[in-house]
Amino acid sequence: MPEQTRTTSTDAVVIGGGPAGLFAALTLVRAGRRVALLEAGGDMRESLCSRLVARMDGRTVRDAEKFRLQCPRCTCLTGLGGAAFHFDTNLGYISSLTRSKIESAPDGTVRSYSGLERALGSFDRAQDLIGEAYRIFYELGLPPAGPPREDNGPLLGEGTVFQHVDTAYSQSVTVDDSLVVVARLKDELDSGGGSVLLHHRATDVEPLTGGGFEVRADTPHGPAVFRADDVIVGVGKLGLPWVRDLARRIGVRHRPSSRVDLGVRLEADRADLAPLLDGCHNPKLSFLNEEGHSVRTFCVCEGGRVMQYGFLDAVALDGQHCLNQPTTKSNLGILTTVDLPEHIDGTEHAGEFAARVAAHGGGRPVVSTVDELAGRPAPEGPLTTSLINYHHGDLRDCLPASIVRDVLAMVGRLNTLHPGLVPGTATVAAPVVERLFPDLDLSDDLESSVPGLYFVGDSSSKIIGITYGAATGMAAARSVLHRRVTTAAAAGGRH
The missing domain is CATH 3.50.50.60 (FAD/NAD(P)-binding domain)
Structure with a gap:
């Protein structure tokens, strides 16, 4: 040294x-x-998006938006x-911990589980620590959550449209x-x-x-x-x-990681998705595909944006909540949890998934409409998406056929739940990658x-x-x- x-x-x-x-x-x-x-x-304020800093300094939304339009890819991470x-966000369950995910059990049944429960070895221990985290957050100045919306659990089709539904109350937090x-x-x-x-x-x-x-x-x-x-x-x-x-x-x-989450962000007009979100602002809806892999909704952003950031020499997408200044759009992730054979490194597999999409988009995320993803004609004119810098292309050319199938199956189930919930003009953007550490x-x-x-x-x-x-x-x-x-x-x- x-x-x-x-x-x-x-x-x-x-x-x-x-x-x-x-x-x-x-x-x-x-x-x-x-x-x-x-x-x-x-420090946190130092690292915030200049758009947020402009708003907090009292500038108009219009002036602040000019800063955001200079940011085709987020660097505030x-x-x-x-x-x-660094963004308005969701803290998660507030009243109790739930088993929000599903998988195929060895006996062929469907079982639910909590990732935190598995990480900490006990559901009770996980729930106690979540409760302690909330107590500390409130002690440090987090305002208590408002009352939950009316429960719409029975409306979400558990057992008929979806194999598992979680509408547990969770708390949002602003920047x-x-x-x-x-x-x-x-x-x-x-x-x-x-x-x-x-x-x-x-x-x-x-x-x-x-x-x-x-x-x-x-x-x-x-x-x-x-x-x-x-x-x-x-x-x-x-x-x-x-x-x-x-x-x-x-x-x-x-x-090597043997299980990774791969998928897309689905975005539609806020009014279109309202029937899904009127009773729960972050519903988690799941089903098992024909391979027995879980397909689920993830990180629902009512009135939010889709954002992109550089990742592993490619690009990845996430949802951004906009609680202070909601948009006319809502978006949510659709993820497939892919179980990989022993000889495949999940981290490499997810990186290749993201890189393939980025290559197709010239270094940018790729966006299609739901109609295009289903093989129907493309719309005329620009897409209505909150993404700032993207490539309008055919996602069928860069996504695995299994992911395309799972996304369309989720759209079909959502439209069965509420007819017209996801119109053909809604957009689908890729890539989304999660849980890919070794x-x-x-x-x-x-x-x-x-x-x-x-x-x-x-x-x-x-x-x-x-x-x-x-x-x-x-x-x-x-x-x-x-x-x-x-x-x-x-x-x-x-x-």
Whole structure:
């Protein structure tokens, strides 16, 4: 190491300032531990889209929109708070945890499950941690949720149109409220013995002989080294290549991902999709396709936009909630959970899926109408989509036939549920890829095969989402505290 490299000793290093990393750090600091939280981006406001900053500074919507129109691809995915908090978003279940996903069981039946339950080893434990996450959010200034809408569960066709329906009440959060929550959380960390270090990009994690770690980072003041007993990795989707490389290099036990989510964003006029969303703003509707793979709705954005970002040398799409300034559109993901043969690496498979679409679109996402996807004539004139920079092409030329079939099957079921819900002029945009981290061998506390090294949130390969991420961060931090108490007690006994 160069002589000018700064070295800092601390109890724990948390890599990534998203919900998982923030809640891990908060749990440790509240227990009296010294923590260095390394965030590659800046403070939350610093990292926000200039359109949002313009609005918050009192400029008109029209003026603010000019900034957004200069952003064909979103770059506001790093910074304190994580990607999700940089947009109006959905926190997830508020009253109770549910088993919202389905799969084909070995006996041929359909079973539901919760990804968080599987990650943490117990449904009750997962639900308790979600409840604790909400208590902390409210403590930090998140306004309590309003009353739920009238339940429309019976209207969503469970058992007739869909094999599984989840209309559990969930809470939305605006960027304005997120700024308050994240700022208060940061203040508590800084004043309680933690260090929130912005623009500190972790470059390496090295296990030390005899225990502990060295974490190397690039900082505004040059390279730095942090020595700690424990390391909690909580990077988001953009950190995937780094996590893959780290796991291979230091021998974290893992397997190629055998299950990935691939699909599209469906967008229609808000008025068209209103019958689906009048009773629940984020319904989760699922069925099994002919291969036994789950096809489901995902991340419903009523009055939102479709956004794109650069990913794995290609492009990927997501839904953006627009709670403060809703649009005339609504969109939702349609995902197929693909189980892959042992010889196929799921991460590579998802990357190739995204790259194939991007190549067809000249580096841009590809958009078709539902009519075009079904082989019917293309409309005249431009498409009505909220995407700013896209290629209007035939998705049948770049999507696997199975994905096209699943999307059309979902559209057909939605139209059976509510006739005319998805008109032929609605748009379908690709690619969407989720859950593609390597399958890390983690304990129920998210500890890897390298003792003291934890992976939480997206990087755990087990879950995504704000409250799910927060729950995994707390679980890992509590494990760190327990291990250190046990180690100290053992050392005292030897004396």
